[in-house]
Amino acid sequence: MRTPALLRWTLRILVVVYLFLLVAWPVSLVVRNTFADGLETLSEAFTDDQVVAALQLTALVALVSVVINLVFGVAMSLLIVRHEFPGRRVLSLLLDLPMSVSPVVVGLALLLVYNPRGGWFGEGLAGWGVQVIFSTPGMIMATVFVALPLVIREVVPTLQEIGDEQEWAARSLGANGFQTFTRITLPSIKWAVIYGVVLSLARSLGEYGAVKVVSGNIVGKTQTATLIVEERYQNFDQPTAYATAFLLAAAAVVCIVVVAILRPKHSVS
Template identity: 60%
Template sequence: MIREPKPVRWVLRLFVICYVGLLVLWPVFLVAQRTLSPGWQAVVSSLSSPEVLLGLRLTGIATFWSVLFNLVFGVGISLLLVRYEFRGKRLLSVLLDLPLSVSPVVVGLALMLVYAKGTPVGRFLYGIGYQIIFATPGIVLATTFVALPLVIREVVPVLTEIGDDQEVAARSLGASGWQTFWRVTLPGIKWAVVYGVVLTLARSLGEFGAVKVVSGNISLQTQTATLVVQDTYQDFQQQTAYTVSLLLTLAAVLCITVVALLRPKEKLS
């Protein structure tokens, strides 16, 4: 462990506190203050409005499927990247980071070009009764895409660190592939998976750009909670905007806090 002089440590601590305070704590505090200042009756009234209820419902649906899809896909792709060698492996690893490097608005536009009703894929899906764009499936698809790499980037380093010695030993003793995964691999990466899920959950709750493009932002039909925040704030319904914003923030912070408290403390060597 590096031991810096005491003045240097205090300066670094002060810098970190100011940085986090100005960028995170102070804005969140102001949102909470504006939300609670009119009283709890105003908060309850804001949450009971039809547009807020629908927005929270759509956000919950999109977040659930995003977490589920990215959990299954993320663990599978992580195992593929770490445990197997194949052509195009490096290219695949680079492509998986694309959702983090491309603007969500661009992601939404790209999905429109693929799944809109006037495209070949969109016409086919619409013909068999599935509407993607300007409907809930499009919202789920956009939310899933923007959170795609989060589970993978948490699991891959842990899989690399623990190696495959225990997995090879389990298979040599007669364990099947599923038995090896459930009893050997998964216990070793469980906290990485949990953190990836929490990050995916927080990212999905706050998605705005891609969802706004593919949903059409139709009031009382395809508005998620973040879109409700924008519309109500622009319509001078600040109390509703503050309330929904605080609710989304508290949900994300609660998930991260619970995981941080439950995770075993790492022993320092």
């Protein structure tokens, strides 16, 4: 009996130490450096026009990307789980592609397709006055791509678990598709959707590689918060870099804490 108990405690200690060294310690160093001079570092960051512009652009890109991933994520989840069609397995595998491909490769692929100079669609769109690369639309597309699977991989298992008996019962009583979705399906998967949205938001706020390629990192125009952290740190403006990084981390933590507080204790979704 002593050996399993000893093994359990050893594994727990190893997990705690691992998480401390990999997550807690580095993040705590960012927090400590941010508040090394009190609130002065944060106040200076909020009065920096370039930082404010980067934060506003990051919020815009993240929110639009989350909305797009929410709509298409739930729709794709219903398609995969509730319908049989040729190529369903292939589609399911393709949805995992953003998690396995480097974001830099994603950015390069978008650049090749939408570059106004030589891109497959870029030249035609440029003729219509639409610029994708080195502008907000391209940054949104890159962010949507990298965060695409997060909502789907939360919703699909929940849909499979609840089954479709209640949905068929609602249809047999005369409910149309919209009524069935809003009154039966959506309440059953709401916590899976919320967690997927939170993960997608956190991923979108912290996206770096793909956004850097398609944005051009133009100061004050296409520079997001993650890009300004790199730029300021490399230019020996570490306090601003720490403050911006702290704001990004704090936003993600707040989202997770709010969901943990609001989630019903009896919920298992």
